[in-house]
Amino acid sequence: MPPRPPQKPNRRMRGFEPASGLLRDRIRTVGEARGFAVSRLLTHWAEVVGEDLAARTRPVKVGYGKGGFGATLTLLTMGASAPMVQMELPKIREKVNACYGYNAISKVLITQTAPMGFAEGQAGFGPAPKAPPKQTDPAIRQRAEETAQVVQDGGLRAALELLAQNVLSRSANRAVTKKG
Template sequence: MATEGQGQGSARGRRMRGFEAASGLLKDRIRTAGESRGFAVTRLLTHWPEVVGEDLARTTRPVKVGYSKGAFGATLTVLVRATDAPMVQMQLPKIRDRVNACYGYAAISRVLLTQTAPMGFAEGQAQFTAAPPVAPPTPPAEIVAEARETAGGVQDEGLRAALEALAQNILIRRRT
């Protein structure tokens, strides 16, 4: 008699030994949730930045795909902040083309925008990623030298660094 995990037991009833990849554990749940919203291809949900590009993915999220009777193609509803909606509106043909490339055929005929605030609505709050921070430009060498000279008499390193930064900001603003 074979014990569980040995012998000819069905592969479906047995679990893998050791760790399983998280994607394998969640694959069925993601597919079920996606299909309930009309997403036959879950890649559209899971790889949205790759489908539409990083810039559009920062400000948009796919919400659902609606199929209407008798109409050719489906309607993709995309969530966007109200402040970004005019810019995204101009790129709707680009979004439609890229999504259809993901599906492999002209599955989407229309793209609708749903505007929302980035916070609110306790369930399913829209999470949009912010643009990466831009490093401030380095100040000219003469300003750095003057700020270092101004804070030079301070013994505490942390305080001296803070005073140098403050002096640099003041000197830069005076010159502009």
């Protein structure tokens, strides 16, 4: 007797399915491979620990001891943020255990990395938001253009104009602070 072809699950589609439903099994498989019994810890990290901590940390893995009690959560953070995260470890452990529903995590370890690290542990830390550009005095801008106009190369001329604006603005700011 030939083998039966695999049958499709018998279910009715009711419009669009949420993306989380489509990815649920894959997320669970990846999470379990790294020791995360509760995938919510990975997918909703910002909700579990708060926006501030989530911006500075990423959960990497959960390691279980020999007896299965007292798991260790490993977090990834940038080196400069590590001391601040270290001070908040009891709060992180408390919030993660609240996510699990019992005292699953007994210890939290910190792994420090640079923003561009190993392929496995690359952190998605973004740069700080840029400050809006300062408005320069038109007289300073005109003087910077006059200073750099002898240069033929356009890119170099633009860089020299910007440098001249910065130097002249700084000099003007120092003069104002000395008077005041």
